[in-house]
Amino acid sequence: MPEITGRPVSLEEILEAREQRAERQRTARERFPGTALVSFTLNIAGPVKLFALAEQSFQEGCRSIARQLERNRVAVRFYKTCIQPAGCEALWAVDCDPLRLKALMCAVEDGGRLGRLFDIDVLNPAGEILSRTGLGIPRRRCLICDRPAHECARSRAHSPELLWHETNRIMREYFTEKRADEIAAMAGKSLLYEVSTTPKPGLVDRANSGAHRDMDLFHFIDSSAALIPHFRQLFLMGVHHAQDSPQRLFGCIRYPGMLAEDAMFAATKGVNTHKGLIFSLGILCAALGYSFANTLPCDTGALLSLCGRMASLSVEQDLDRVTVQNARTFGERLYLQTGSAGIRGEAAAGFPSVRHYGLPALRRFMAEGKSLNDAGALTLLILLGHVEDTNVISRRGLRAAQSVREEAAERMAQEPLPELDEIRVLDQRFIRENISPGGCADLLAITFMLYFLEQEAQDTANGEK
Structure with missing residues (x-):
């Protein structure tokens, strides 16, 4: 398996990447009005976001999302990926009811062990991010203790080192x-x-x-x-x-x-x-x-x-x-x-x-x-x-x-x-x-x-x- 090596990124770089992602989403909504957006990133704890195994996992996620859209006959109007030190991102603009699309993407996230590292946001034509709870789908679970992930993240229940180790173990075991x-x-x-x-x-x-x-x-x-x-x-x-x-x-x-x-x-x-x-x-x-x-x-x-x-x-x-x-x-x-x-x-x-x-x-x-x-x-x-x-x-x-x-x-x-x-x-x-x-x-x-x-x-x- 590939060695886990990469350049640590600063908080400023991470925040800048988020702003760039939001701008790409805004541009896609303007270019393809009325479409829903799928925004895909990986949940990777720690300062190193880009390494060979992460790229491999990202490509696997992109294939899974693309196949889910294809098998459900969802028309794709736009698709683009962005790979940078702050992490890998992909964006789709599609013709699909946003609620249906959210359910399809939750199935990808919940469909296997590697999917626990997938962060797939669905945005409606107004740019609003749809939640799992709005569809009656349970919240994501913590990688370490299986409690609701947002609770562990808010309380910082687990160290970044422990999360990093578990993240990479999931990737290695999956492949x-x-x-x-x-x-x-x-x-x-x-x-x-x-x-x-x-x-x-x-x-x-x-x-x-x-x-x-x-x-x-x-x-x-x-x-x-x-x-x-x-x-x-x-x-x-x-x-x-x-x-x-x-x-x-x-x-x-x-x-x-x-x-x-x-x-x-x-x-x-x-x-x-x-x-x-x-x-x-x-x-x-x-x-x-x-x-x-x-x-x-x-x-x-x-x-x-x-x-x-x-x-x-x-x-x-x-x-x-x-x-x-x-x-x-x-x-x-x-x-x-x-x-x-x-x-x-x-x-x-x-x-x-x-x-x-x-x-x-x-x-x-x-x-x-x-x-x-x-x-x-x-x-x-x-x-x-x-x-x-x-x-x-x-x-x-x-x-x-x-x-x-x-x-x-x-x-x-x-x-x-x-x-x-x-x-x-x-x-x-x-x-x-x-x-x-x-x-x-x-x-x-x-x-x-x-x-x-x-x-x-x-x-x-x-x-x-």
Whole structure:
């Protein structure tokens, strides 16, 4: 999160800003007679009124007010913002009954924790400020003790330092929790896009259950819904451990990962739909939280490098401890036989298969105008041609897995690329031969997640978010 730094302003500057605000309101009334005005500022105690987090909160408030006007079909005649050391201000002139407008703005103020910092005045065409009590709406409450705010302000019940601390805590928590919700939703979306991509040879999709007899599309939907709050928690773990090393963070997310597995098995009645993805996507969500809290670069390369730093030491130590006697999983036994570290090795290396094959392929296919479904189906085949999929090895052995990989790589190097009908034929063959490239499916979900993050960043840069 941004550091709280800014220039203290004097009482004279604050009073001057109030006079300028009143003059802007008078000018707007003269220019747009008969309109009601919405005047928005932030309630920030103390001498520092302008800092990065305050500007971010102000922009959030402006978006909330604009959206409230839009959804209620209130015509905006004029809008202007003013950002200066004495604080941020916004002014709207609108065609709306002032009493109705006041009720709409009170809903914005009362609609969430950050709204407690919003000071939204509604002025009628005569320039009179409407009160909450005139509409039967309760007065604002104190940030500290929840008593009527005007009483605490008049008696100076709380120090400016305490109010400043609480104000900034509200801002920080709001944006942290908002981002946690966004990342968790994006992770859930990635799981659903992966399972919905059709056709996927040997895998559960919208057409069939692939080479699986114990799961179907609805198991994956149930699991995805159950995992969303756990991805949120893993993001917040990254935030809460922002002062720790990435390696320490990885150790701290292991237990929350186990809780996520419990939730998956409970939702699916014991079917393993997403265990590998809980590991890999959980690392990614924690890395996003860590980057968010430390304001680190969040481009794909930096993010995947952070994932690698998080996982590499622990994965190496875990694999070093594996012996013939204590190997419990197929992946551990395969590591002893071949040295293949599977998804653990992918994470420890910063997901190179996604970085070098999955994501470039998905970008390319989308740039060519393909749908996300078709681009995802082709991206899976790209991954299948480059990844040593331990799921395929566990079902069919090393030789068959190598043959599948070589066949996919050779076909995807040819033009034209496969049409969906050709992929459907391959799907039926994989079903007959009991081939299920679940490892590649997990990497496709990670690819979707990173692609969605890149699109979000692009939309933000273009001012669309």
